[in-house]
Amino acid sequence: MKRLSITPAETVQFSKIVRGLNFFGSMNMAMLEKILDGIQLFECDRGEKVCVQGEVGDTFFVVQKGSLTVSVRKGRLSLPKQIATLGPGDCFGEMALLHQAPRNATVACHSASRLFVLPASHFRAVLAQNPEFAKEINDLANSRQFELDHKLDR
Ligand code: CMP
Numbered sequence: 516m517k518r519l520s521i522t523p524a525e526t527v528q529f530s531k532i533v534r535g536l537n538f539f540g541s542m543n544m545a546m547l548e549k550i551l552d553g554i555q556l557f558e559c560d561r562g563e564k565v566c567v568q569g570e571v572g573d574t575f576f577v578v579q580k581g582s583l584t585v586s587v588r589k590g591r592l593s594l595p596k597q598i599a600t601l602g603p604g605d606c607f608g609e610m611a612l613l614h615q616a617p618r619n620a621t622v623a624c625h626s627a628s629r630l631f632v633l634p635a636s637h638f639r640a641v642l643a644q645n646p647e648f649a650k651e652i653n654d655l656a657n658s659r660q661f662e663l664d665h666k667l668d669r
Contacts, residue, residue, distance in 0.1 A: 540645035566622040572611030581628025
């Protein structure tokens, strides 16, 4: 992944996307500035893996552009199964951060993509400050866990 410089317009774009997840809630201005300062923008090529199932994860991602596939392998001998696709406005990488567990799935770029990236420390600071966001993101992770548990059985 190649890091890009982030423009003020892109920072606003990030804010608009995550507002749907109640990300900022009633966060004070100082905290908001700190979080927005920590956002990075990365570009990745088609085929590149952004998260690898089983690896340690320490970042949260929000898709700015492009499309990505989510796939899972049940056992060492089974083939990966694609269970979802992600596009602009979608987020991922929350499960490893919420549960302090390895990545649950492999997320790879289906086309060249651009991703906003938030380090775990900032993600956890937002969670701690903002119960509305904690609820939204836990609900999302739980529904994804349900899909992981059920789609793989078929
Ligand atoms: P994490 O486990 O940190 O890394 C892989 C990510 O894939 C995971 O967080 C979720 O963000 C994402 N993911 C897992 N299952 C699904 C699903 N069913 N639909 C969409 N995204 C998913």
